[in-house]
Amino acid sequence: MDLLGLYNYWIVILLMMMGFYVVIASGHLVKKLIGLNLFQASVFILYISMGTVEGGAAPILRSGVGVFSNPLPHVLILTAIVVGVATTALGLALVVRIKEAYGSAEEEDIHRQDDSL
Amino acid sequence: MIEVVTVILFGMLAVTAIAAIRLHDLFAVVMMFSIYSLLAAAVFVAMDAVDVAFTEAAVGVGISTVLMLATIGLVGRHEKRPAHRPGLPLAVVTLTGMVLVYGTLDMPRFGDPLAPIHQHVAPHYLQDSPVEIGIPNAVTGVLASYRGYDTLGELTVIFTAGIGVLALLGIRRRKRGES
Numbered sequence: 001m002d003l004l005g006l007y008n009y010w011i012v013i014l015l016m017m018m019g020f021y022v023v024i025a026s027g028h029l030v031k032k033l034i035g036l037n038l039f040q041a042s043v044f045i046l047y048i049s050m051g052t053v054e055g056g057a058a059p060i061l062r063s064g065v066g067v068f069s070n071p072l073p074h075v076l077i078l079t080a081i082v083v084g085v086a087t088t089a090l091g092l093a094l095v096v097r098i099k100e101a102y103g104s105a106e107e108e109d110i111h112r113q114d115d116s117l
Numbered sequence: 118m119i120e121v122v123t124v125i126l127f128g129m130l131a132v133t134a135i136a137a138i139r140l141h142d143l144f145a146v147v148m149m150f151s152i153y154s155l156l157a158a159a160v161f162v163a164m165d166a167v168d169v170a171f172t173e174a175a176v177g178v179g180i181s182t183v184l185m186l187a188t189i190g191l192v193g194r195h196e197k198r199p200a201h202r203p204g205l206p207l208a209v210v211t212l213t214g215m216v217l218v219y220g221t222l223d224m225p226r227f228g229d230p231l232a233p234i235h236q237h238v239a240p241h242y243l244q245d246s247p248v249e250i251g252i253p254n255a256v257t258g259v260l261a262s263y264r265g266y267d268t269l270g271e272l273t274v275i276f277t278a279g280i281g282v283l284a285l286l287g288i289r290r291r292k293r294g295e296s
Contacts, residue, residue: 005226010218011127017214018134025206028196030143030188034150037181038134041157044173048166053235054228058165059255061247067230069165070239071255075264077169078256079271085176085184086278092188093285099192106197 008049015042027107029095033088040084047073047080123163130156143194144186151182168256238263 019042022035051073059071099105102113130153137149154177161170225232242259250258260268 005229006221006224008123008227009221009224011131013214013217013221015127015130015134016217017210018131018138020213021206021210022138024209025138025199025203026196027199028143030185030192031146031196034137034146034185037150037177038137038153041154041173041177044169045157045160048161048164048169049227050225050232050234051166052164052228053230056165056228056230058167059243060167061243061253061255068243068255070235071242071259072239073234074166074169074256075259075267077166078172078260079267081169081172081176083271083274085180086275088181089184090278090281090285092184093282095188096191097285105192108197 009046012042012046012049015045029098029105029107030092032107033091033095036091037084037088040080044077044080047077119163123160126156126160126163130160141196141198143189143196146196147182147185147189150185151178154178154181168254 019035019039051070056067056069057065059068133153158170158174246258
């Protein structure tokens with residue numbers, strides 16, 4: 001069984017889990033969003049590595065090249081990058097709003113204020 | 118050769134992510150995220166995804182970083198040290214990672230030209246898009262024509278997010294101006 005061909009996916013999973021760790025272990029909401037973005041960028045790498053073909057060229061069609069990488073994951077990830085920025089902007093706007101309402105962007109301060117109500 | 122470049126880039130990505138975990142100054146964390154996105158763009162070039170690479174370099178590195186810097190300018194740049202121990206998050210992350218690794222075991226190997234993903238619509242795109250669409254860049258052809266509705270949906274999402282940001286930040290300012 002040729003497990004060496006899977007190292008890409010494993011490194012990507014390692015990177016994903018680092019982003020996931022930032023999301024669940026840090027208290028500041030902006031840092032959580034950054035962790036979410038790290039996770040997201042790792043998922044992009046996972047998709048692009050699935051579309052790679054051994055010995056293939058970038059999918060710009062020209063004569064003299066026989067093998068191209070798969071363009072479909074590239075298209076999906078192009079869409080995902082732009083959507084990711086839009087959702088990040090929305091999340092950051094929420095953080096700014098929470099900071100104004102609670103006076104803090106730390107998860108624990110927000111919980112404490114909610115409990116004392 | 119290209120494998121060596123990819124492995125080095127992956128190593129740098131991992132170091133950047135670890136630095137982002139360990140730092141508590143949010144300005145430095147945002148810079149680490151920016152470097153991470155730029156390295157990811159380099160990985161995309163090494164994996165033949167040039168369109169994705171320059172979109173990531175422009176949007177992921179540029180716009181995301183500016184948005185995050187603007188936010189930490191408003192909410193403050195220092196993170197408090199977390200009071201709880203990192204044991205539980207670490208356990209959750211390790212478990213999730215192991216499940217995901219188990220899930221990759223029956224994936225096609227990296228670069229395998231016979232993988233199912235390369236057998237479905239991709240050959241059609243690669244062979245017929247110069248005739249049907251008339252431009253050499255297959256990614257643009259698929260994005261703007263074969264999957265044009267996807268792009269329309271993407272615009273809907275961006276529009277909705279823009280309305281959301283305006284609703285959260287814009288209207289409140291006007292009220293303060295009136296009072």
